[in-house]
Amino acid sequence: MRIVVVGGGIIGLSISREFHKLGYEVVVVDKGEIGKGASWVAGGMLAPQSEGLEPGIFLDFCLESRDMYQAFTKEIFVDTGLDVGYWKSGIFCPAFSLEEKVQLLQKLTMYKNLGLSGEWIDREDLEKRFSSLGEDIVGGVFYPEDAQVDNRLLMEALTLYCREYNIMAYEHSKVEKIITSNGKFEAVRTDKNYIDGDVCILAAGAWSGEIADIPVFPIKGEMSAVDIKKGELDMVFFSSKAYLIPRKDYSRLVIGATEEKVGFKDGNTVKGVLKLLNGLIQTFPHMRDRNIQEMWYGYRPATPDLEPILGESDIEGLFYATGHHRNGILLAPITVKVITDLIHKREKSEYLESFSYKRFLK
Ligand SMILES: Cc1cc2nc3c(=O)[nH]c(=O)nc-3n(C[C@H](O)[C@H](O)[C@H](O)COP(=O)(O)OP(=O)(O)OC[C@H]3O[C@@H](n4cnc5c(N)ncnc54)[C@H](O)[C@@H]3O)c2cc1C
Structure with a gap:
């Protein structure tokens, strides 16, 4: 199965890496260079408590991801040889x-x-x-x-993973439209070409609302x-x-x-x-x-409620992994898990109900 990932930030590259490990053919498309975007810009804090998040599903989601971080960065070290500066400094x-x-x-x-x-x-x-x-x-x-990771090193490591393991990256290719046929994902049209696939994951960060009808x-x-x-x-x-x-x-x-x-x-x-x-x-x-x-x-x-948009869309084969606002570095490991569980294992995490795009359809 061929997966087209739109956006080479932390969310897109982490998802690409996991699907590549699971044996899928993965293609990443980015309007600029992969590994830049907000993920390069961030501070790298893994800070659900310091952020003062209120009790509820979003805090649970953030805490679970914080717990996954050490293992996430260790695996990246094993894959790439790069220490990405995970530091439980408090x-x-x-x-x-x-x-x-x-x-x-x-x-x-x-x-x-x-x-x-x-x-x-x-x-x-x-x-x-x-x-x-x-x-x-x-x-x-x-x-x-609460902890931190050196987000620039992390982006370098995820970019290196793509390059070393031959994940196809179309850089400087701006996705202009999602092409469908009978309500099913078929391809993305970029300013240069068409890229087809069986599944598309939209992870275009702050620009996601320009590509799909979601409030990002x-x-x-x-x-x-x-x-x-x-x-x-x-x-x-x-x-x-x-x-x-x-x-x-x-x-x-x-x-x-x-x-x-x-x-x-x-x-x-x-x-x-x-x-x-x-x-x-x-x-x-x-x-x-x-x-x-x-x-x-x-x-x-x-997004309007400052929580992410994750999971299925109204187009078969198109999935969202976006809208992570202030916590996208923190939320990479758990986002990868819920998205790969959904597509690979067909297991729907409870979180997906809360973070569905449908909450904005009124
Ligand atoms: C100043 C600042 C500080 C932050 N500090 C923290 C922090 O301490 N901790 C934390 O957890 N989070 C922090 N964040 C939030 C975090 O950086 C984001 O939530 C996270 O990086 C989002 O990742 P992403 O992969 O969705 O988006 P991005 O990293 O922005 O990646 C999206 C990619 O999509 C590409 N793209 C966009 N449009 C198109 C298109 N049409 N076609 C093809 N490609 C396209 C872009 O070029 C980009 O590479 C901070 C953010 C900012 C701005």
């Missing part, structure tokens, strides 16, 4: 006011009631660990199970990175001001991220970068002298 959420402290403590209690771990750390204890701390920080909550739209995010000393920070800081992600094996602190509904409006803005850098120095004032390494931006694939 994520610390600082409170910048007493009001924020109350909110964070409420979330902590909520997670404890669900049997999840986390602890409050007072400013006094933080001062023993960090030489300079923003003066407004009153303490914060540490979630030891971009939420822009700007990012930056500065120099830090290797090992200077040993956990992620995630706050209302910014999030700060130290990479494990090299001297880089990734700072994220703004959120704006401005469509596909390319470029870094003065206000966006100022917000990020102010967030940095409000957390660590001594970092005002650090060199800026890079500024970049990208587009989260959002």
Whole structure:
């Protein structure tokens, strides 16, 4: 069976890899280079608790994927020889006011009631660990199970997998239309050619709504990175001001991220970068002298309820794997599982009911 995957981001490439392992013929189509898109842009946090997700099916989905991550990255290492920087560093959420402290403590209690771990750390204890701390920080909550992955290394590894195992990738080929015959998927028409197959998986990130009639739209995010000393920070800081992600094996602190509904409006803005850098120095004032390494931006694939669209479409043979919004890096392993179980094993995960496109048909 031949599977056509539209979109070579983390979702498309992870799905392609799994189907290739299962013995399918896989073709990936991307309007640019594979391995870029939002997946290259992201921070790589695996952060369901730090994100403050409310109890429910979406939190369960995120927690299950977080639990799968170590094995997912280990398998990729075995396949490609690339360590993609999975790091269970834990994520610390600082409170910048007493009001924020109350909110964070409420979330902590909520997670404890669900049997999840986390602890409050007072400013006094933080001062023993960090030489300079923003003066407004009153303490914060540490979630030891939240983690990170180096998403750029992960995209390099998934791209390498495609190249090494001869998964056919049509790059710089923009899918313009899904072609059907008698309600069944037949081919995709790109700006260059037709690519046919038995099954198509739409994983075109923030652009998915341009290809199929589903409500996926971009939420822009700007990012930056500065120099830090290797090992200077040993956990992620995630706050209302910014999030700060130290990479494990090299001297880089990734700072994220703004959120704006401005469509596909390319470029870094003065206000966006100022917000990020102010967030940095409000957390660590001594970092005002650090060199800026890079500024970049990208587009989260959002849906009206900010949860993904997964599974069958109204076209036989066309499946959706998109709309992962702020958590697409986190959700790659579980997305691969529910999509391959559906197509390969014909097993329908309970999650698919909740994340069906049908919830938007009213
Ligand atoms: C600033 C920022 C920070 C983020 N931080 C995190 C984080 O810390 N943790 C986390 O879990 N998530 C994070 N995310 C979210 C995460 O990056 C996304 O949810 C995830 O990357 C989506 O993956 P994807 O494969 O669906 O999309 P993408 O990676 O965007 O890939 C989609 C691909 O489809 C291709 N494509 C689009 N249209 C067409 C077409 N017509 N024809 C052919 N190809 C097409 C694109 O070129 C692209 O390569 C962040 C996102 C942003 C923007």
